[in-house]
Amino acid sequence: MAQQHPFDRAIALTPAASGDGAGLTGAPAQGDAAERGRMRRLVGQTSPDYWNVAGPFGGITAATLLNAVLLQPDRLPVPLALTVSYCGAIRQGAFDIAVRCLRGGRTTQHWAVDLTQGPDREVMASALVVCVLRRDTWGAREARPPEVDPAPAQFGARPGKGPPWLVHYREHLVRGELFRGNPHSETVTWVADAPARALDYPALAAICDAFFPRIFLRRPTFVPVATVSLNVYFHAGHQIMAEQGATPVLAQASGQVFNEGFCDQEGRVWGLDDHLLATTHQVVWYKE
């Protein structure tokens, strides 16, 4: 059996020990609605491979919260939306996950996920996830990818020193250099997991937080930052995701406003044949 990819080790979750099923749903369990609202508990461990400075890389947390929903046997097949509130700095070691199906229909299904630590179950991250059934309909692509040269055949990990998670992506910068005090914050980069790994929804969610903070593009020196809230919309069904495989994606991002300690980021992740795989948005705290 091939060795597990560090990404898969990082997002791995197992069911919590039985008897720990009490929890967040206020009403007693009765019938279908209660089964749906039942709290499902999982446990996981932070990964040294995707460690950032004062906690895990936010993208791996997003991927883990999404994975908690994808592991539910009664979920609809395709994730559509993921929003993560980064509530506190996750400590190294074990964490608990509580997954609740808020409501399910034939074509959309809403989930809430909390990541907690410690005996008091302090909430470190919380997510809303929507899974859907995609159907053949009229469609159109309106946004177009930036015109860039193809990805080079070979490109490596991000250069220089940095937190551990950086080496688990290889990246080729097309435009947008850090710490130059640029007049705008746009970057365009080719990105892929390192080592190579076929793209799936958790990996795509993580890539949506792998952009450098926009303020690093605007300011001439390092500024302390923290992602407060991350939003990802998945626009591709399983077939397009499968066709992407381990081919690098084209990631484009820009900030609209930097104001009173908070800035935003809007990003797009492009796949083969100009498919828009994901759009992503975040708000970031900064100290300056």
Added chain:
Amino acid sequence: MAQQHPFDRAIALTPAASGDGAGLTGAPAQGDAAERGRMRRLVGQTSPDYWNVAGPFGGITAATLLNAVLLQPDRLPVPLALTVSYCGAIRQGAFDIAVRCLRGGRTTQHWAVDLTQGPDREVMASALVVCVLRRDTWGAREARPPEVDPAPAQFGARPGKGPPWLVHYREHLVRGELFRGNPHSETVTWVADAPARALDYPALAAICDAFFPRIFLRRPTFVPVATVSLNVYFHAGHQIMAEQGATPVLAQASGQVFNEGFCDQEGRVWGLDDHLLATTHQVVWYKE
């Protein structure tokens, strides 16, 4: 005393009767963390003024969920982010709101809000909200508003028949006509509450869902739609919001992709002096 604005009536909430404080937090109440995580329960009523076709206008639901947090005396002063999962069609009449502070720090504070109906507390909508303390820092505006003529001195409610909520906005279309089968989905409009009302964060949140569905711009005829998930980032502090008053805002939106029953929307809401008041994103189910 002046008559209450229909918007304020629509988002009004009152504390639930005492004794109904049991709820979603699993752990027993102990100390500060438990006080923070304590479930706070409120009750409200759907508003006929902001009724849509098969439920309330999504913007009024978003504003109500935000208001539930703004009513908490221990919240930080400025909302930064709001994400709403529209889980099911809210029925006419009473609803219950459960508010939980997930975690609070000095500068960011994370909240979760559920809107439920019925004895089984079926979740109809769920939100993540972030409130913050804004501080004087380096700042920059990167996005620019579209170049348009000033708003006309007089403009009225949306023309034609439609659901009740439409008459509670007046709108002047700058570009982007519905049901013409346009090659792109961009619209630019001047928007204000009707009757006039000073802008605040709940009203801004509601305006972020008052854009027509992007697919109405692309298709030649009506298509059934439903917002699945809405995201709003608030970029202005209280002073800029106060300066805006009841002056119309400039609302710009476009869709990036329409695929297999779901499309997206990215919007920007501009205020006086080219201030970007909010950016907003949503994913929408459509049937075609």
